[in-house]
Amino acid sequence: MVTVASQPGTVHTAIAEHASIDPHGLGVDAPPYLRADATTLDVNLGVRVEAEFDRLRGWPRRPFGPLGPAQLIPGLGQYWAPHLLSARVRGRFGERSLDGASVYAEKNWGAAFADHWWWGQGEHVAFAGGRIHGVAPTAVVAWTDDGLVALSPPFARTVTRAGGGEWRIRARSPRWRIEVSGESGDALELPVPVARGRLELRSRHHLRGRIAVRVHRGRRLWLASEGPAALEDGATPPA
DSSP: OOOOOOOOOOOOEEEEEEOEETSSSEEEEEETTEEEEEEEEEEEEEEEEEEEEEEEEOOOOSSOOGGGGGOOTTTTSSSEEEEEEEEEEEEETTEETTTOEEEEEEEEESSSOSSEEEEEEESHHHHHHEETTBBOOEEEEEEETEEEEEEEETEEEEEEEEETTTTEEEEOOOSSSEEEEEEOOEEEEEEEEEEGGGGEEEEEEEEEEEEEEEETTTEEEEEEEEEEEEEEEEOOOOO
């Protein structure tokens, strides 16, 4: 499924009959709607997005992604991994210039959506989580020019509250403590793919939210940041 959304505006969605991915790197080709790789994006759903990325800051070389060793466990409902923490854009969205905008990109895959899930991304932070098997694990990543910290269960304790236009996350390990606070008003209802190619409006996506993050290393404040954010709150419709 390919989706382009703007706020305020219209959600454009299409399902490509044929798609392929690059087995050796980051790349996808879903004609005639989508072509993308590590440094370019071309989406055409009536409205067109054409973008090139430079000044890329990717995920650092380390044994695991943000989920830690859990990323190697087979059969989890969802997996999440940012691969582009930041970059600058040259391009257009329809008639609108995107030059100078910032971009972030991640991979999200799995067999099914959780009954309730949450997600967010700002200039120095990204997080994702959901309720599954009676628990609500959340992974959170924060970064500065000096480095990156990623916390997730079981090596960090996370407490999350999401709903009603608010997102609150506290994550703690023996060395690090991350506190995230997000809020937003109006949301776009976005479709998510379910069985046999069907789409259901399950995602409330907030493209003009705000997020604040504070990161402590021991008693020392390592990061304090506040600014615009994209935020998501999703749920399975009641039976």
